[in-house]
Every structure is written in C-alpha cells, then in structure tokens.
Amino acid sequence: MSNGQLQLVLFITGDGTRGQRAVGNLRNLCSGVLSDRCHYEIVDVLEQPDRAEASRIMATPTLVKTSPVPDRRVIGDLSNADDVLAALEIDV
C-alpha cells in the first residue's frame, strides 16, 4: 500500500450527463476503496478555463492524479474502478 495522501483532480465540461457520471463514479471510488486516502477536486473547464489550460487538458472527463508522482491521467467516465486504479498506478 502506498503512503501519503492521493491528490486527484477531475476535469469536466459543464454539468452534462457525461461529466456528472464521472463525478458520481469518482465519489464512489473515493468513498469506497480509497476512503480516507484521497483528496479530490472537481474542475469545470467552462468555469475555470485557466486551470484546464494550465493542466493542458485536451478532452473531458479527464481525471488527473497530481500526487504522489508520477502524474497520471485517464480519460473517460471512470465507470470501471479497477481500470482507473490500475491506470493511475494506485495500489489498493
């Protein structure tokens, strides 16, 4: 099990169903297998375009793991939790 707090940022566009699905899946993930281990933030690129620009977000929904290094990001609605964890290189 890796130490330290996980930092996740989910970028979505507006409050459409795609983005909301990703938000829901992320919440489940963080309150489920990752409970107490992660801090997550949701950024709407329409409201904070500069954040998206700074993170060089190409498409949404994108979930970025900012800590611990290395940075990892995935694209999609995060419906398969196992895939997400594997892709972000998070041990459970």
Next chain:
Amino acid sequence: MSCILVVDHDPASVSVTSELLRTLGHRVHEATHTDHCLALVERHHPDLVLIGIRPGDVPASGFIRSLREQPQLQGIFVVGISSSRAEPSGALAEPSCVDGFITRPVSDSEFVSRVEGFLQLKGAQDALRRSESRFRRVIERNADGIIIVSRDGRVRMCNQAALWLFQIGEDALISRDFGLPLTTGECTEVEVPHGDGGYTVMEMRVVDIEWDGSTAWLASLRDVTERYDAQKALEASNRALRLVSACNETVLHAGEEQELLEQICRTAVTIGGYDLVWVGLAETSPGHPIQPVHWAGQGAGFIGDAELSWDTGLRAGLAPAGEAIREARPVVYEDTRAVPLASAEVEPAVQHGYGRLIYLPLCSERGAFGVLGLYGRDCQRVTDEELSLLLRLSRNLAFGIEHVRTESEKQRVQETVLKVASGVSATVGTEFFEQLARNMNQALGSVISMVARVNMGEDPTAETLSVIVHDELRENVGFRLAETPCLEAFDRGSLVLHELSGSEFPLNSGDRPDTSAGVIWRLDNAAGQPIGFLITLFAWPLEEEDFVYNTIQIFASRAEAEIERRNTDVRIRDQASLLDKAQDAIIVLGMDQRVLFWNQSAERLYGWSAEEAFGQPLETLVADSRDQFSKTFVNVLHDGEWKGEIAQRHRDGHSLIVEGRWTMVRDDDGRPQSMLVINTDITQRKEQEREIEQLAFFDPLTRLPNRRLLVDRLQQALVVSGRNGQIGALLFLDLDNFKILNDTLGHDLGDELLRQVAVRLQYAVRRSDTVARLGGDEFVVMLPEMDPVSSYAAEQVAIVGEKILEVFRLPFELSGQEFFITPSIGIALFGDRASSVDQLLKRADLAMYQAKESGRNSIRFFDEHMESEVANRAAREKELRRAIREREFVLFYQPQLEVEHGVIGFEALARWQHPKQGIIAPGQFIPLAEETGLIVELGRLVLTQACEQLVIWARSTDTADLSLSVNVSARQFRHPEFVTDIRAALEKTGANPRRLRLEVTETLLLEDVGQVVAKMVSLRELGITFSLDDFGTGYSSLFYLKTLPLDQLKIDQSFVRDVLDDPNDAVITKTVIRLGQSMGLSVMAEGVETREHLDFLRDNGCSAYQGFYFSEPIPAADLADYLGAGDHELT
C-alpha cells in the same frame, strides 16, 4: 533472389565474395573502387551493399554518407566487411552509417549465413516500411480525428483532422499528455473544450494497436456536437409528444381535480423527463397569490412553501410564474445560468438550481386561472416543436380542470333535483308541531309546551313553531336565547328549571298561567348540531323528573326529525327555483316518458313552454332520431344512468347537439319512479371545435391536411419508422407553370384547379398515405410504411410517383374548357437514419427543383449531391455579389468591320477579373447572374464602363465615329428602371447616345411585346440603336421582327461557323441577309473565323463582320495600339 553490390579495393576479394553469392542464386554486381558506386546503386537498387572497409577508409565512408543522403535510396542495407579485428572508427563508427559489420576472417558458411541474415532483416524492414506508409495514408485520409497514444498516455502521432479538432499545431500535440483512454473496444463520448467557453462533443473509439514495437491506443474522434444537439432536441420533442398523449388519457378519464393534477405532475416527470413539475392556481384574494396545489419530482417540496404571486405590484409577482398568468402566454428560460432572471431572487427554482424553466398558463375563456411549471436541471434548448406540444398539454390540462369542476357542480345540482323528484313530503304544516305540543301537555301534565327552532348566529335567536297553553294554540313568538334560560340549555343539552318567576319565556297574547318549574330540551339534527328546543312548563314543582326526561326524549326525536325535514324542504324549494336559473335544460320524465318537470332552460333550448311540454312524451318534443332516443331510454333503464352526446331538434326544426346526463330515480323500495334528464346545449361548442380543427389542421381550399398536420403526422411516422425500421417517403409536388395559368385564368379558376388536383392526388395514393397542401401550388404526399429495404422502397415510391404523373395525363376541366397541367415531383426517403421533419421537407423540395430543372413533368429522388450543389451555388452567388461590389469586371472589345469603312465600332464583352482565378469568361458567370437577378446590377456596371469608353473615343477625331455595342439580357431589359438607368449612365458620363448600340435577344419577346417596343422607342428617341443578337436561333418570328424598332440583325455565329459545310446553315445565312436587306436593316455576321467565311458572306451581300478572323476581343489598354496599327481595310 536478391540483388547485391560488392565493393572492395581488392579485386580478388571481390571476385571470391561474388562467386560465393552467385552460387546461392543472388544477382551480384561488382565494383573495385567507390567512384561510380553511387551510379551503380541508383541503377540497380541492390538490396544489400557489401563494402570492404579498412581502418580510416575515407572513400568508403564518403560513399556511404552520400548514399545515405539520397532519400530515394533509403532502405538499402549496407554491411561493412572489415578485414581486421580493429573496431571501425571515425565516420564509419556512427550507428546510422552502416547496418552491420562482418569481420573477417570468417568461414564461407558463416559468411553466407550472416549475409542471408541481413537480407532477411532487410526484407522485414521493407515490409514494415510499406505497411507503415499504407497505415499513414489511411490515417491521413480519414475524416475522423485520429491520435495514437502510447502506454504512458502521450500522443505519438496524429492526423490533420485531429489537429483541426483540437485546434492545435502538430508540434504542440505530439508528446502531449492526453491521458489513458479507458474504454478500449467501445465507444464513449468526451468533450473537447475550446478555451473560449465553447466545446465540441466527440465520439471516441479506442482500439489497441502495435506502434513502434509496443502496444498503444489508436483513438478516433468524431465530432457529434450537431448530432448530439439534434438528438437531444428530437428526444425532447418525442418525450413531449408522448407526454401530451399520456396526459390526454389522464384528462379524459379524470374524475376529480385533485387526482387529475396529481397524475399530470407525475406523468410530466416520469414520461416528460422534467425534473420538477407543479401546478399553481391563481387566487383573487388580496395579494393575488399563486397557490401551488400539486407538484412532483425529486426535492420538489419547496414549491409548496414558495411565496408566489401574480400581482405586478409585489416583488413576488415579478417571478415568471406570475408573468405567465398575467399575460396568459408561455414564459421560457432555456438557461438561467447564461441569462440570469431579472427576478432571480424571488424565483425559488433558481435558488434551488434549476437551469431550464418553462411556465405555461392554464387558461379558460375568462383568462388564465393557473400555471403549469416544468423545470429541468440541465439547460437545454426548448424547440418550437416541444413548446407547441407543451402548449397543447397545458390547453388540455386547463380544459380538464374546467371539465371536472363543472362536473362536480352538476353532480350537486343533480342530487338536489333528485330529492325534488323523489317527492319528499313538503306538505307538513304547523299541525304536526301543534299536535306535538298538545300531546306533551297531556302526557306530562304541563301547562305550557312549545316547540322552537334555533337560528344560529352571533346572537342566536329562537322562533317557536307552536305554542300551546293549556289546550289553546297561541301565536308564535321569537326571542333571543340570551333573554331566556335556553342559552344555558343550548350549552348543556337539557335543563331542569326548579324555580320560575313566570316571565322567563315571552308569550305574545292572552293571559299567562303561573308556572313554578320546567324542562328545556335541546333538539339536535343528525349531525349533532342544535336546531331547536322543546320547552315544557309546569304549574307545580317537578316531581317525577325521570319520567319527564324519558318522555320528553320521545317527543324530541319526533320533533328533531320533523324540523330537519322541514329545513331540508325549505332548502329544496329554494334550490328548485334555482333549477330554473340553471343553464342546462332539466327535465323529469315519468316512466311513460311523459314530461313531469320542464325548467326554463328547457323552454329556451327546445322552444316549448313548460305548459306545452307537461304530459307530452319527450320523444315527440325533441327527438331527432326515434331509434337513438329509445336506445338511450333503454340504456338508462338498464344501467341506471347514461351519459353522452345526442342529436335533437328545436321546435322550429333546427338541429341541436346536446350532452345529456340521464339518471334513473327510484322510490324507497327501489322501483323506477322517474327519470332525470339534464341536457347541455353543445351545438355551438361542437361547431367551433370542428371549425377550429379545420382551421388548425386543414387547408380551407382543398380540405387537405395543412402543413401543421403534415408535420405532426410526419413526426409520428419518423418515430414509427425509427422504431420498426420501415422506410417512408415524402413526395414534394409542385405544378408546372401554375403561376402563369393562375394569372391568365384568374384566381377563381386557379383555386378550382387546385381543388381538382387535390381530389386526383388522393385518388392516386393509399388511404393510409397523407396528401397535404403546403400552400400555393405545393402539395406533399407522405407515404409511411414502405418496404424496409430501401431499394425496394424506392421502387415502390417510384411507382406511386408514376401513378401521380398518370392522373395528371387527363385534362382538367375548368369552366367548360380543358387544360393540361403537369407536376414536378421530388422524393426524399426517410427511416434509414435519424432525420428531422425540416430536413426531409427541404430535401424533397430540393429534389423537386431538380425535377423542375430537368424539364418538368418528372420525378427526382433526393441525393446528397443536391445539398452540396445548393451550398456550392450559394457560395458562387456570394462570390459574384462580392465581385460586383468590388467592381471586378472589365470590358474587352471585339472590333466590328464593314466592307467599305474598315473598323466601324466594337462589341463590349464583360470579363471577370478574379483576384485569384484570373480572367473568367462570361459563360461561367452570366448564367448565374441571370438566375439570381444580379445581371441587373452587373448590366449597370457594364453600361457605365461602355459609356466611359465612348467618352474616351469622342476626344479624338480618329475614334469619335466608333460605335459600341453592349449586350442587354432580357431580365435586365425588363427591369422597370432600365430606361432610367441608361439615361443616367449617359448623363453621368456625357457619352453620345448615337454611338451606343444595344444588342437584345429574341427571349425579350417572351413577354409583353407592347412594353418592350415602348421601351425601345423611348431609347431610340435618345439616339440609341438596337441590334437583334443571335438571330435565327430562337423564335425568329417575322411578325416580331416587323414590330420591333430595330436597326440591325446579327447572324448567329453558329450558322456562320458551318456556312461552308452545312447547306442548311448556308441557306439560313443567305435568308437572314436578304431578310435584313428587304426590311432596311443592316446585317452583321458574327463568328467570322476564316477568309472563306468572309468571302461567302460578302458574296451574299452581308456588309458587316465580327470574328476571330479580324481580331479576338482585346482589353481596353490595347485598344489604342490596335487602332493605331491602322490598315484594317477589307480587301
């Protein structure tokens, strides 16, 4: 077999190696020095170059470097053979330099196996390179954006479309962190933000591929924003449509207002997909509150507490709900986040985060009485379709509410009437209470007994119904309860009075016996409410108190029943008189169907007075159809009641439609006693409904469905075909030349023709097909449910199309004359993929235009090129407009010569000097200018320039006599401002009109010749001359030739070109020349290209010429040179 080049300074080494390789079957070329090696490589393209290398081998490394610099020689394998164990050094040591080394000494077999190894590797690399370039080509040509993402999430490659999608340069995209697409094998939707607040919705498909030796993802992205929006809009409309029909069901079956509202709200949430739906009623109490009465949806509870109003004077009244009620119109906010409401702080929906708000007024004839609110969390466009469906819903709901309200009102009246009809005894007089009081005195031994009724109120009073003193009936009296012990009894139910002063109860007249005790008993009705008192007073102290109590109870129950009955009777009598004021005809029939009761409304409705109606069988008074009447009567006997519409007649014979509610009334033993008939006159409403339906959905002229109904049905057909995969078709039909016919025959006959066309069209199609008229002479036929295979469907549709053309083959008879008219038909199929109503109509329309252009009376199927052609044409038109604005047109001048005078003038010819495409010939833009009407503007430009040229010529005596011919198109000539335009150009430039010649064509003669002649005459008065261009190609009517004030005929170049080869053309040319001469017109031949043409024309008397033989059209700048060259005499 491979091709190998062996290079070595040592000839022996070369030949040994070559021999060895040849024995293996390879083709081998040899070289002993590197000077011509490159040429050898270029000629033979060897698969492998084996080169002997010595330490510090400068020539070898120079050759290899130059070989590597040739891009077309990429992929040639170079293997160094070093003859020492020393490592290669210098340039040769660079890894890119050679592909491998073989170090001698080495056995033959090992050498051979190494070489074969290199050849295999080379073969594999070639294959890879080939497949890679194929792969790249496929990707590059793909319209979808494609990116290749390596396992670390970085972009490794992309195509042009991807750059465009991400709006980014290739350098910025490559190796950018895209992220790991987690959806291998399936399709997902993602958004690509633009940074300016907008975004594109993309469909992303990800597959695993091999890339550069490891696995990677290939993600293809397709822009589906438009599809997504369209889909959402369509979904919303479909949902709204389903919602309307589900709600209609509810409205039809609703029995109670509460139930109706509850169901509608629930349905709008579950089927309509709205997140919150509520209904509020507008109240007229102070502050004009909007009372939310029902709501549905998650978290909708706050609506119940919302303070809403429709009073403009109040802040809460500014909210959209109030606006919808006040103005009785829908109020829509598609996105409250984008466009904040002015009244946001008083709108609870905004505070609760709803983004999309729709408020629909609920209206009766007297105005809006409530509002239907539909909220969505997401912002989304409200399409016209959705809104119109929702309006339908709110209208139906309002109707439903009104309907159930009147229904319950009617039920109340009905109950009352039933009581009247069931003959409740109303004949009980005062005798009952008189007798009761007497009996009380006798039974109890009291001296005074009275029965009193209570009138409730702030200060309750009582009035007696009977007063007996000893045996004597006294006059009734009234008193306030507070004045007597009754007030106490009123509270306690009964009261025993042991001490009486004797004056507690007032008596109106006569003497008053002494009383010392008494009992007061309160009378209650069945519901326990006080209705009166029994009072009995004794001359002596009360002894047998229990007996008195028990006995008085018996009297009390009798008295209670009677008072209650009397109260009811009074009410019934009151209500019976109300019946006369009712709007409905109320009739009571005996079981013999004869009239027992007939109210004033019945008098009004049927024209029979109550006196006339009494005792008559109802059937003879009002029945329109005997059968229907007896059937109804039997129904009531059987079911106890009947409800429905029935046709009846007024006394004067005019027909009525009534909505009847007939109820059987039974006596106490359950036997049928009488029948209550309540009839509402709905004749007018029915007529209005029919009329409204006709107006709304049918074309008044042809009685065919109109555009609205067509769109409605088409929408349904689209939904159905989308579901079951059946293909449908839309035929757009327009009558050829209808406008001309309509104008010449008059509009009455035009209308009659349209009516006949409507009849024939209906004849040509199935009953399930829809024939609609969109307006004018445009008809649409919708054929749903054709074959699911599109090619078969197309065949079926084509057959229907042919059938339609067929029914037009017979003449139409209009006011005794026969007319032939043909249609042009455009067809668009639907069902194979999502299409919208608008799009389909447009497509069928477009196909119809193609049919028209291809020569009328024909059928065309829509294909996708049509759309692009329209777009193309629009682009070209735009370009042409721009060119006119920018004045990109220049004139070229082709000389005109005469036998005796040489150059006499020029014809001005317009050229488009396009900034990018250079000079464009008139054939490429004049037809478009004609079609679009831009020719008028273009013609003005040309005329002005021509006049300016005339002014230039006028300055020099050498050129002052030159004339200039300018082409005028028919459309330009017909323009009402044409003469004014020419005058203006002449005046502005100061050109001499006598030098200006206008060339017109025979197409001018297609319209009002009188007007054409008038215009020509007025221009000739200025000195302008006219030439008839292209003579011989059109009508060439001698009559017109004589009518028009012409100066010149021009023989068309098509005749002149073949004048020597085609005898017909020669004859025509000769005829035109003679014709011109006989009419005193000069004749000019166009298209004179050879000396032989000239000779023929001159021999036959033609005196003026124009053509390439003399000169092609020349730009204005070269005119001076041409004229200066002199010697244009014809010899």
